[in-house]
Amino acid sequence: MTELLDRLKVALADRYDVEREVGRGGMATVFLAQDQRHRRPVALKVLHPQLAVSLGPDRFLREIQIAAKLQHPHIVPLYDSGQAGDFLYYVMPYVEGESLRQRLEREQRLPVEDAVHIARAVATALDYAHRQQIVHRDIKPENVMLHEGEPLVTDFGIAKAVTVAAENLTQTGTAVGTPSYMSPEQAAGEGELDGRSDIYSLGAVLYEMLAGTAPFAGPTIQAIMAKLFTDPVPPLRKRRAETPEWLEQGVLKALAKAPGERFATAAQFAQALKPPGGVTTPPGVVTAGSGAHAAAKSIAVLPFADMSPQRDQEYFCEGMAEEIINALTKIQALQVASRSSAFAFKGQNQDIRKVGEQLGVGTVLEGSVRKAGNRLRITAQLIKAADGYHLWSERYDREMEDVFAIQEEIAGNIVKALRVMLSEDEKRAIEKAPRVNVQAYEYYLRGRQLFHQWRRKSVEHARRMFERAIEIDPNYALAYAGIADCCSYTFTYWDASAENLAQADTASHKALELDSELAEAHTSRGLALTFAKRYSEAETEFETAIRLNAKSFDAHYLYARARFQQGKLALAAESFEEATRLRPDDYQAASFLAQAYDGLGRKTDALATHQRTLQAVEKHVELNPDDPRALCLGAIELVYAGHRERALEWARRALAIDPEDSLMLYNTACFYAIQGEPDEAFACLDKALQLGWGHREWLENDSDLDALRGDPRFQALLRKL
Numbered sequence: 001m002t003e004l005l006d007r008l009k010v011a012l013a014d015r016y017d018v019e020r021e022v023g024r025g026g027m028a029t030v031f032l033a034q035d036q037r038h039r040r041p042v043a044l045k046v047l048h049p050q051l052a053v054s055l056g057p058d059r060f061l062r063e064i065q066i067a068a069k070l071q072h073p074h075i076v077p078l079y080d081s082g083q084a085g086d087f088l089y090y091v092m093p094y095v096e097g098e099s100l101r102q103r104l105e106r107e108q109r110l111p112v113e114d115a116v117h118i119a120r121a122v123a124t125a126l127d128y129a130h131r132q133q134i135v136h137r138d139i140k141p142e143n144v145m146l147h148e149g150e151p152l153v154t155d156f157g158i159a160k161a162v163t164v165a166a167e168n169l170t171q172t173g174t175a176v177g178t179p180s181y182m183s184p185e186q187a188a189g190e191g192e193l194d195g196r197s198d199i200y201s202l203g204a205v206l207y208e209m210l211a212g213t214a215p216f217a218g219p220t221i222q223a224i225m226a227k228l229f230t231d232p233v234p235p236l237r238k239r240r241a242e243t244p245e246w247l248e249q250g251v252l253k254a255l256a257k258a259p260g261e262r263f264a265t266a267a268q269f270a271q272a273l274k275p276p277g278g279v280t281t282p283p284g285v286v287t288a289g290s291g292a293h294a295a296a297k298s299i300a301v302l303p304f305a306d307m308s309p310q311r312d313q314e315y316f317c318e319g320m321a322e323e324i325i326n327a328l329t330k331i332q333a334l335q336v337a338s339r340s341s342a343f344a345f346k347g348q349n350q351d352i353r354k355v356g357e358q359l360g361v362g363t364v365l366e367g368s369v370r371k372a373g374n375r376l377r378i379t380a381q382l383i384k385a386a387d388g389y390h391l392w393s394e395r396y397d398r399e400m401e402d403v404f405a406i407q408e409e410i411a412g413n414i415v416k417a418l419r420v421m422l423s424e425d426e427k428r429a430i431e432k433a434p435r436v437n438v439q440a441y442e443y444y445l446r447g448r449q450l451f452h453q454w455r456r457k458s459v460e461h462a463r464r465m466f467e468r469a470i471e472i473d474p475n476y477a478l479a480y481a482g483i484a485d486c487c488s489y490t491f492t493y494w495d496a497s498a499e500n501l502a503q504a505d506t507a508s509h510k511a512l513e514l515d516s517e518l519a520e521a522h523t524s525r526g527l528a529l530t531f532a533k534r535y536s537e538a539e540t541e542f543e544t545a546i547r548l549n550a551k552s553f554d555a556h557y558l559y560a561r562a563r564f565q566q567g568k569l570a571l572a573a574e575s576f577e578e579a580t581r582l583r584p585d586d587y588q589a590a591s592f593l594a595q596a597y598d599g600l601g602r603k604t605d606a607l608a609t610h611q612r613t614l615q616a617v618e619k620h621v622e623l624n625p626d627d628p629r630a631l632c633l634g635a636i637e638l639v640y641a642g643h644r645e646r647a648l649e650w651a652r653r654a655l656a657i658d659p660e661d662s663l664m665l666y667n668t669a670c671f672y673a674i675q676g677e678p679d680e681a682f683a684c685l686d687k688a689l690q691l692g693w694g695h696r697e698w699l700e701n702d703s704d705l706d707a708l709r710g711d712p713r714f715q716a717l718l719r720k721l
Contacts, residue, residue: 005031008046011084016044016091025142027051027158032094035079041094042079045155046087057083064090066134067156071550073333074125076145076154095152100205101141108212112243115209116273118144118151122202123270125153130195130266137193139201140181141208148419150297150333179224180214181205184257187228196259199269203254203262210247211239215255229257246275297418298335298361300342301325304378305368317369318343319445320378320407324365327411329551334418337361338553339452341585344623356385358623359585363391365414374400380410382417392417400438440473447482454629456494456661459486477515481524484508488527493663496694504528519549523558530562533697538562553583564592565697569599587617591633594640599703610640621650628654632667636704639674647671662693670704681705682713689720696721 008018008031016033022043023030033044047060061081068078080091100118103110110118122144129136136143136156145152179187183200186193207215215234216227233255236248250272256262263269301324304317321342328336337359345355352364367380381393392413396406436444447465450458463486469479487504491497508528511521526541542559545552560575576593580586590613597606617634624630631654638647651671658664669684696718699705708714 004029004046007085008044008087011087012044012089015080016042018044027155033091035091043092043094044089045092045158046089049086052086052088055088057088060088064158066132067158070129070132070134070156071332072125072128074121074150074152075129075156076152078156090158092154095145095147095154097145097147099142100144100146100151100209103146104141104208104212109240110209112210112247115206116247118146118209119202119206120270120273121151122153122205123199123266123273126195126198126202127266127270129156130198135193135195136198136201137186138178138181139198139205140178141205142178144205179221179228180208180216182228183259184228185259187225194259195266196262196264199254199262199266200256200259202266202269203251207233207236207251207255210243210251211236213239244275247273297333298337299328299363299365299382299414299418300337300355300359300361301328301365302355302367303343303346304366304380305347307368307370307377309370309372313369313371315446315449316371316442318346318449320367320369320403321365322448323407324411324414327407328414329553330549331415332551334415335361338583338585340620341623344620352383352388353385358619361385363414363418365410367410371400376400376403376406378406380413382414403438403441404436436476436478437473440469440476440479443469443472444476444479444482447479451482451486455658456490459489459494462486463490475514477511477518477521480507480511480514481518481521484511484524484528488524488531491531492695493666493693494661495692501528501532505532517548519545519552519555522548523552523555526555526562527558530558530565535562535566551582553579553586553589556582557586557589560589560592564596564701565695567697567701569596569701572596573600573602585616585619587613587620587630587633587637590616591637595703599701610637613637614641626657628657628661628664629667631657632664632671635671636667636674639671644675647675660691662688662691665691666693670702673705673707676707678708678711678713681708682711682717685717689717694721 005018005021012018012033015036017036018031018033020032021029022032028045028047031044031046033042034040035042047055052060061083064078064081068081071077076092076095078090078092082089122139126136126139134156136153138155138158139153143153143155145154181201181204183193183197186197204215216224216231218224218227233252236251237243237245250269253272254262254269263272301321303321306313306317322339325336325339325342328334341359352366355364356362362385364383364385365380366383367378370377376396376398378396378398379394380396382391383389384391394410394413396402396409398406443465447462447469450462450465453459463483466479466482466486469476470483473479484504484507487500487507491500491504505528508521508525511518512525515521522541522545526538526545529535529538529541539559539562542555542562545555546559549555556575556579560572560579563569563572563575573593573596576589576596579589580593583589590609594606594609594613597603597609614634614637617630617637620630621627621634631650635647635650635654638644638650651668654664655668665684665688669681669688672678672681672684699718699721705714
């Protein structure tokens, strides 16, 4: 082995400093090395010589380059791969911690909560990979690393390459994998495998975590194979009596011998591992939304306090926080409270522990800004919500031109403090400092603050701020996207004029022309094209935005609305589901998801989603009592829940706040339609149309208005649009 190490050091001297062997498996020998270019430790995995010779470099690199595209919080990413001399190698992050195999060797059986947590996390990783048409083929405890209590699946794509090598060596359908965890079809060498084979392997791993032994064991490979094909799975509760019945049933379904009898997807397997009363989580590993036990890797960013002499920098303080939120939401492994939820605590000076409990997060970032002329003093503190202790704090005394670097430093320090592992794409995303004139940036922040107020006058004023930003910096793509959004929403809710539609088209096109890699620009373009009824083009833009930023709530939410607008309810439901997953506290996406379920006849799903929406909107109204949109949509949910008097009170409050707002009138009409008061509903719709509301497709497909469709007045309304 010393000879191999010496040869590697020479062969890879221009890229990696190879230090020592750290492990060996059936496919590769693993070395600890230092990446010279990026100055980081890596795991360098070198294929065994006979596999390398049989496979060849071209096939090897072709097979694993697909896996290099995987980016998921529970998948160890692939950094690099290549050929050096007669070596074929691939490179992954060096994960500090231990493998699941090492933990099992130490403990034999894991606590039920730990085993379920690990299995569910691995299942989410598998589901993601399967949706990219990638099957792992070798799920086993050795290929699950445990880092800071979180599982990470390694070696994606490698087993497929080795299968090719094995077939070259034997010219038969030789099974490649680990016998104790192989599915029957994989063991039989029955050709192309699908995700259900990985589900079987994960079921076997979970069985071992619970029982202390794999479901089928024996002194030889042949003995294991014989049991795999013929013996029933030994009852799990006989090997571990305290195993819950629902958990045993889930494991046994995953271990069904016929693929068609298993879970159809890994996501279904993960769902089956939720106990009837809620999600099980291991001690010390808790999830967002669970009150005082909020997730360790979750955060709320509060608006920074304005400590400037004139107290006139509220827009800048909010903008700083929003920019940090936008950077952090790009990180898969981090749950970030939405802007609307976090900003509800502005100026309240509440105890951090209470903030964490209400928002369901483990950490809170708060800070302050003092701006005087061109000088900035920014403070930031990352606080553990459970006990109020500081995890990190810093003070920045800089010039205004350094604001982007400060935001980048704060985001980077949060990642370090929470020990989050980043992919290369995520690193680039949070390190991408914008090249923008700082005066233009200030106008942009003013525009964002106004845009979020969601009133006609504030949106019009926001547009003027974005236009001022462009006057100063004509290459400001985000400002053009802001103008496009203002025009699109004005067209939709307040003034359905051809001029607004044309200006949305022009501004969104310009934003993309300036920065084709900006997810926000593609989202704005998709929105403008939707209202222009250029649906095919809009779909392309939304999907590009999602490819560029898979965690963009706006991209998923607006894509869902575009699909709903066209009456594509099944597709709309899929997009709304993803939006609600990304932002569980958002009542709007949940409300529309319930509508989509209603329209599809999925009554059980609709009822559960209406209940969840009501909880979300009640929490939002508690923090934002004067939000008319929340009150109006909340009134609809209260009707579904049977609270008619309270629903009527909320609807009246909403309309009283802004009685001339066409959007509020439309939403109030929906409330009256569901309430069974058609005269009031039509009165609100008539007034909404008079004030500029002109969204015919939405009117045609909104299930909230189903009770009105048989009335001649409804067709008369459609003829006006």
